[in-house]
Amino acid sequence: MADSNTSLHFGELNSDEQLFRMRHSAAHILAEAVLEMFPDAKYAIGPPVDDGFYYDFELPRSLTPEDLDALQTRMTQSVSANLSISGEQISKESAREIFINQPYKLELIDDIEDDTVGHFRHGEFQDLCRGGHTETTGQVGAFKLDRIAGAYWRGNENNTMLQRIYGLLFTTQDELDEYQELREQARQNDHRRLGRELDLFSTQEDYGPGLIYWHPKGARLRIEIEDAWKKAHTEGGYDLVFTPHIGRSTLWETSGHLDFFAEGMFSAMDVDGDDYYLKPMNCPFHIQIYKNTLRSYRELPMRLAELGTVYRYERSGVLHGMLRVRGFTQDDAHIICTPEQLDDEVDGVVNFVLELLGLFNFQNVSATLSTRPEKAVGDSAQWDRAEAALKDAIERAGLTYEVEAGGGAFYGPKIDFHLTDTLGRKWQCSTVQFDFNLPERFDMSYVGEDGESHRPFMVHRALFGSIERFIGILIEHYGGAFPLWLAPVQASIIPIADRHLEHAEAVANKLKQAGIRLTIDTAKERMGNKIRRAQLQKVPYMLIIGDREAEADAASVRTRSGEDLGEIVTDNLVEKLITEIRSGQQNIV
RNA sequence: GCCCCCAUAGCUCAGUGGCAGAGCGCGUUCUUGGUAAGAACGAGGUCAUGAGUUCAACUCUCAUUGGGGGCUCCA
Structure with a gap:
């Protein structure tokens, strides 16, 4: 003292x-x-x-x-x-x-x-x-x-x-x-506020709290992110899978969820006299894919990934916009590997996390290593091995991290990565978790080089954590002004008078053919007001079409930061936008 | 789940124990314009829901539902 x-x-x-x-x-x-x-x-x-x-x-x-x-x-x-x-x-x-x-x-x-x-x-x-x-x-x-x-x-x-x-x-x-x-x-940057103002998502308060409705613009944002995710996973050696949203009680008995996680699950539904449950996690399903046939060490590591939508009963007081909800989609994957492959796999995941977060310019990623709690399954040699693998990976990646001694789950140690919302609250997003429990419960095995049956290691990992939470944070991170590749509407075409509509449509068609997302503002309003509307919607580019532009097959380009780029010929404009979109997408891998 | 606060138009919010309000947005008409708000007119409300007090409740009381800030939780 x-x-x-x-x-x-x-x-x-x-x-x-x-x-x-x-x-x-x-x-x-x-x-x-x-x-x-x-x-x-x-x-x-x-x-x-x-x-x-x-x-x-x-x-x-x-x-x-x-x-x-x-x-x-x-x-x-x-x-x-x-x-x-x-x-x-x-x-x-x-x-x-x-x-x-x-x-x-x-x-x-x-x-x-x-x-x-x-x-x-x-x-x-x-x-x-x-x-x-x-x-x-x-x-x-x-x-x-x-x-x-x-x-x-x-x-x-x-x-x-x-x-x-x-x-x-x-x-x-x-x-x-x-x-x-x-x-x-x-x-002002609260995702709940921007979600409404930019028409990205809503919750329907009368029809179930903690459930997100993705509006067209929010859905577009999500699709762009999911596409990037799928591409990165395919290139990164993952196999993408789909699994059911419900499973018979027997599955959850074997997994132990009904013993340990029942409070977090929605009540059972009766199907032909059996209890079925909405899945709170994807793991048991991925394990079934693994177990569907006898596995050889030659097939490992097996990396099964899914954008898996889960439902959890969260206590009413904890719900928060998109950041804590009752139905959400995890970018979940399970890596099943041999002990020898462990270090490489954990390294791979940690680097993957950093690459993916880098795509969105997240700085100052902080990590937490959570180690063995008092009550734990698995022998201590396994735990030591797993904790060392996590610690080494995090250090090799050059990350600062905190250790939460005893903070691991009963089934294995983990690394969590936290992102910060606009009010400074931290939310767990990426996670890498060992599991010594499910391989045992489901009796997972592979045939080794020695012809004997072995128990594989299993690692759960999510890069975004949940799509809802990640996009919620992302909205705040960008203050709704998404980079061009993510922007739901990339350009707003603003004809000055009705007689410019024809050229506006010609410009729109060229851009659309190049895959650019745009709107034409045909409202009977002054140009100034149309600019203001696009500005408030945080549309990256405003393309003004008047007499001069129609004459030159061009558009006058204004950015949402207020910069006037002057007149740009339509073909050059397409080229410019495509280049910018690709460079945003290629921040990854 | 717990403590406190909140709920009025699509949004942001005034308001009163005795006829429901504004701005924005939306619709119509006029205006055809040069880099952040042109004008007029109009439509929108069981004042969250249910009970109670009262001659009378959007207003006061209680409950319910939902939201917000925390706490706890997030194997």
Whole structure:
């Protein structure tokens, strides 16, 4: 446990540490304000976070937004008083006396292993705390209480639900304002908003939450992505398959899903007296394809890939746009291989992930390696082997990664790759998971060089994770302004007057023959308005057709970034667009 | 699932215990134009659903459904 912070001065601190202390002190000041407002409040914990701080409380009533304003005002008073913040180590006994009426603090004290605990105070306020504070309450910078949320005590859903107050805090008011401004801009890129504005997808709230309807433009985006995926997989040595959407209960009994994943599955449907289930995963089906005949080591590695649509019962509170849904399509594949092939296969998958994400210009991909949990199937030698294969692959690829010790599934270790949405929330997309369970349960085998039967290794992997989630993130990533090859509408042809329609159609035909997706805006509107409409739809190119262009068999080209490329002869325009489309697609492999 | 908030036109949102509103979008007509909004007129609503309180409920209360922010979960 850290001791008092008073020996350090701000000048010696790097700014991260300084900000951390400001946020931590602000949390204390918040707790002080809450205790003034509610003398009976029970206060729990209040750490700094990425954009500020929070503190959890048990209160006699629910907080309202007005309460936040009042609390903010009280906090400001404490800041103005510029009280000195001091800390010391005290015995657990004296701590228990101080916090005699604070059950959460007492629980924390009990769990601290040292003989002494940290005790911090400013003015009348005191808190159990390991330290890391500013010297006075006047040094906390610019803050704004932001929102109220619920949070379980110690993150356990069996415990009391506390009220959490989040505050934003930055060194200066300018930085705080800037952060709030940026956050507001980020909201403009929310995929749910853009999905509606750009007519990409919808959910039908009356007819089942968490189910995505792909509108023509969203479907086009998806088709382009799936086509690229299929091409890359075919070239990458995968075999594409299709499997059923439902299976008899016997399949799910063998796979263990009815034992371990029943809560995540939709209820059974009766078919001729048997229970059938919608698939929550594709694995058991791919395994059937493998097991359909006796396999030789010569056939391995076998890589079976499918854009497999699965349905999972997700609890209502977790659904979120396209990012967490109840029906989604995994770009799933199962690699079945010999132990000798393992390292190459894992390398191949990790590189494939990076190539595919590279196609969409995702930067700063971070990985998590999750290792053996306490309850696990398979022997430890296998686990060691698999974990080493994953770790080596990730290091050879030069990725930064975190290790989540014990975070693996009971059936095998895994690597996850996370992408970040517009509001900074991380979502698991790509994943590479070993499975020591299903090969056993389904008694998978191959005949080795030695003529004996062997158990193969099996790796689950998904590059996008789910098409829905990936495209949701992708919409935010591009802010709806997709690169030309992905744009649902690549060009909008804008005739200036009705007499230019004929040439507009001639240009359209040439572009269409080259496979370019376009619309002709024939509305009885001014050109300026048509440009505006195309602009709002984030159409990459606007092709203006007037007298001059009709004369020259050309179009005046405007980009959605507002650039005027001037008049381009139609044939050259086709060439230009095709080149740009191909270069976008060929970012891959 | 849990805590809090929310639900009014296709969208974004005002509003009141006593006749339902705006902007955008949509339709019609006029306008035929040169790089982000031409004009006029018009159509759109069981104010999410169900119960309750009231002379009277879109408005207050409760429940349900759905949405949002978190928490938990995501073998």
